[in-house]
Amino acid sequence: MKAFLILEDKTVFEGQSIGATKEVISEIVFNTSMTGYLEVLTDPSYAGQAVVMTYPLIGNYGICREDMESKRAWPDGYIVRELSRLPSNFRSEDSIENFLKEQDISGIAGIDTRALTKILREKGTMNGCITTNQSYNIDEIVEKLKRYKAGKVxxxxxxxxxxxxxxxxxxxxxxxxxxxxxxxxxxxxxxxxxxxxxxxxxxxxxxxxxxxxxxxxxxxxxxxxxxxxxxxxxxxxxxxxxxxxxxxxxxxxxxxxxxxxxxxxxxxxxxxxxxxxxxxxxxxxxxxxxxxxxxxxxxxxxxxxxxxxxxxxxxxxxxxxxxxxxxxxxxxxxxxxxxxxxxxxxxxxxxxxxxxxxx
Incomplete structure (x- = not known):
């Protein structure tokens, strides 16, 4: 399924939907870790944010629940260049795709995360929307993005x-x-x-x-x-x-x-x-x-x-x-x-x- 990431400055990235398919609005931030994606997903500090992983391949060693930093995942959304479909690790219990669905986290894969990160570095962190609605109205979404605040998380x-x-x-x-x-x-x-x-x-x-x-x-x-x-x-x-x-x-x-x-x-x-x-x-x-x-x-x-x-x-x-x-x-x-x-x-x-x- 197609998915879109729409930024507050009207930049649009098109990719594939991963995880849940609900529309989310959140603050878009990037993480430069090469490993530890499960710990990132389960870090409560990411509540109220959608995380861009700058490392290009995420999920290659699967999900090991022993490594979770809390009982559940917290980001509103998850954004990756490529999501591994076939994890390979003796500790792996599941795929990251299944984990995102289980945790009801909407995500997008297949976008140029390097270009996205450059935008966030040059213009600063901004709000964004992940949606599977192909007939979205960009002006309406941008208006919602400008009003969004995470609040007391x-x-x-x-x-x-x-x-x-x-x-x-x-x-x-x-x-x-x-x-x-x-x-x-x-x-x-x-x-x-x-x-x-x-x-x-x-x-x-x-x-x-x-x-x-x-x-x-x-x-x-x-x-x-x-x-x-x-x-x-x-x-x-x-x-x-x-x-x-x-x-x-x-x-x-x-x-x-x-x-x-x-x-x-x-x-x-x-x-x-x-x-x-x-x-x-x-x-x-x-x-x-x-x-x-x-x-x-x-x-x-x-x-x-x-x-x-x-x-x-x-x-x-x-x-x-x-x-x-x-x-x-x-x-x-x-x-x-x-x-x-x-x-x-x-x-x-x-x-x-x-x-x-x-x-």
Missing amino acids: VEKVTCNQKSVLKAKGKKVALLDLGAKNNIAQSLNDRGCEVTIYPALTKAAEIIKANPDGIMLSNGPGDPKDCESIIQEIKELYNSNIPIFAICLGHQLMALATGGDTHKMKYGHRGGNHPVKDLSTGRVYISSQNHGYVVDVDKMPEGIANISFVNVNDKTIEGLEYLNKNIFTVQFHPEACPGPQDSSFLFDKFIKMMEVKKDA
């Missing part, structure tokens, strides 16, 4: 109730803003007992549980839409409990302490982003997925020092908060997909909790 992706990953080590409270499974798993593998809380949990409840540390997770959407969560993070900041924050959690901590964020032209999404540790000068290759960034010039003086910067565009990739047991990063040390160069940050967090406990 954190509430849609967070867990419904508290849960616990048991262990005998440090007790960590994980605020689920759209957390990938591997964040909790990375802590649990290091002996931490992880209690996962819904995003709208009050700070008082977390503080009352007396955790050794608090983790603020990744998540989707504009951080400034999380007004009530930011107010609770202000209380967590003042609690003196060690805190480690990733991605959206990093942005929300900056907002909670008087900083600011802005939307990037096309964001960082992929497993090949270099970040520089300013304390050592060492560069790590990181996994990233974000469209917003903390403003370099708008962090209040005396609150935090910049700890990591992006080598390509010099944006803030990490903050160390002064006179606090708090550090945050924009990238994903848990990876999945992506390199695990920066997984040592989990060990740093555990060490911080140990020192705090001894004190």
